[in-house]
Amino acid sequence: METYERIESVIHGFKLSSLTYKRVMHLLHEEMKRGLCNKSHNRADIKMFPTFVRALPDGSEKGNFLALDLGGTNFRVLLVKLNGKDVDIQSKTYLIPQRVMLGTGIQLFDHIADCIKKFITEHDLQNQKLPLGFTFSFPCKQEGLAKARLSQWTKGFRCEGVVGEDICRLLHEALHRIKINSIEVVAVVNDAVGTLMSAAHSDRQCEIGLILGTGCNACYMESLENVGLWEEDRDHPNQVIINTEWGAFGDNGCLDFIRTEYDRELDNFSINPGKQIMEKMISGMYMGEIVRLVLERLAMDELLFSGIDKESELFIRGRFYTKYVSEIESDNDEFFRNTKQVLDELGIENYTSEDCKIVKYVCTLVSARAAFLSSAGIATLINRLKKKTMTIAIDGSLYRFHPRFHNLMVLKIRELVNPGHKFKLTLSHDGSGKGAALVAAVATRLHEKKIAVQ
Incomplete structure (x- = not known):
């Protein structure tokens, strides 16, 4: 088998079809409905907490x-x-x-x-x-x-x-x-709600908030008639922001069909095995380690870094940071300046330009899958809300600093949403500060309005 074919056999699991992402969307929507329903909430992995x-x-x-x-x-x-x-x-x-x-x-x-x-x-x-x-x-x-x-x-x-x-x-x-x-x-x-509120202050079409940083989570505005968990009064406004906690999607095994051997190894050695399965395939806390596990396998199979010292830092768990993925993917010429700097930091010697090309290729596959899974989640929410035009507020270091995440998400969401939906992704500023104050301001406004009506 040719070298490049052997490399493809190691990383092919990260290349998922549009049909596969649509299956993920269907499973996510079913899990969300379970989380919102009183009878099934306790068994649901996605908790869909009313905020x-x-x-x-x-x-x-x-x-x-x-x-x-x-x-x-x-x-x-x-x-x-x-x-x-x-x-x-x-x-x-x-x-x-x-x-x-x-x-x-x-x-x-x-x-x-x-x-x-x-x-x-x-x-x-x-x-x-x-x-x-x-x-x-x-x-x-x-x-x-x-x-x-x-x-x-x-x-x-x-x-x-x-x-x-x-x-x-x-x-x-x-x-x-x-x-x-x-x-x-x-x-x-929480930070997802703050992200949504901060962006919604200047954009009335914003009803979804997404965190893509160390962790991954989303929230959105839901009609109370769909929230079986709601036990309070149902006076106006007939809606509430739902904190999905969708990082736990897949904890029941429903995503096993897309998990690679590297996802399983990362999970086994994590502090919470079997938990936060979707988050472990997307967020900044884990992305660098998935890339490291793939590079480690390629090196062990002598497809990368010929003659590498097995004491190299590449073989140390957690040593390949997610920020390296963003830096490596920012290389846009044949000199691989950022990639070489990362490899130097890891103490890897005698690497070739071909090695740099393979490292970058692995990074692009792992980060693209993360962006596409995030997109499948957002497309599920857009389809659920059935609004013709929608703004999605996003915050987090992964989205902020990765050079391709935004564009990858735009392309994949466009492919996955139902026909007729328009959307835009916007970077939310200071959700944990401005957003929290706006929640307080809106609560005060609604309270004063209620008093005035009484």
Whole structure:
């Protein structure tokens, strides 16, 4: 067998037909319906959580709003001033010390409250009543727009006394302990919802939000009549944003027909085997490792990097970063400058131009499959919503920095959506800050409108 035929036999599993992606779309839609239905929700992999966000910005939002963005060792406090379409944002980033991350919940929320106090003092906001939108990027069970219970800590946090508790209540109590009673947490959101709200402020046709970064998730605006999980009142507006949590699509084995041996190996050695199957084929946390596993196989089969030292960093799990994929695919000439720099960083010696070409080829196949799977998901939502024109708001480092992701998605969505649908993909700016404040602003507007009607 010729060398190139042997290489194709190693990587052919990443080349999927349009018919295959349409089968993925059908399976995804069925799983989404299961997640929305009360009877089947507990068995569904895609949870389709109602977010309690019932309306998008309409451009009439005015006033000062605080936003809090907590998702790692740093967190931000933001002052967002809204005046119609005009938005002014001032923010400050604060550090969360290791001792606080590993301490008690009271210590954590006291630290956050103390930083909020410093922020409002610096901006002379002590005497203003301020609604606050809280982006809390940890797994939560949402029970209301301003009620979310922490399911588990991630990202190095281990504060005792918080799991199972309402994080909005804990923040309110911390604010009251330092005599701040002018701030009300009116909404807690995840990053997908923030992404959607931020873009919808200037684009009324935006009803889908997508995260393509370390993780992968989507949300969209759904009619309440389709949400069997909804147990609240069904007053106007008759809609709610659904957080799909579609990264878990395939956990029941329904995507096994498209998984490669490299997907299975990555999954087996992950911290959550059998979980987040779709996310593991798309997101930035995993893409580099899939490429590394393919390159490792090609090297072991002596189809790449002839005579490579088996102690090379290419053979170390997690050592091939997703940012390398973006850098390698940015090479647009025969000199392979970025590819060579990556191979040098990995300590690979005596590589040839042909090796560089193969490395780039592997990257393009793995990233194209990721872009096409994302597209299948978005096309499923576009077809479900049945709007003639639709904007999809996207955020995340994978979408931002990969040179071909946007164009690949546009081409594949166009191929997969039902005839007559127009769409555009737009990069959303600061969903975790601006988006969270807009959720608070819309909630305030709807509340005031309700009072006025009564």
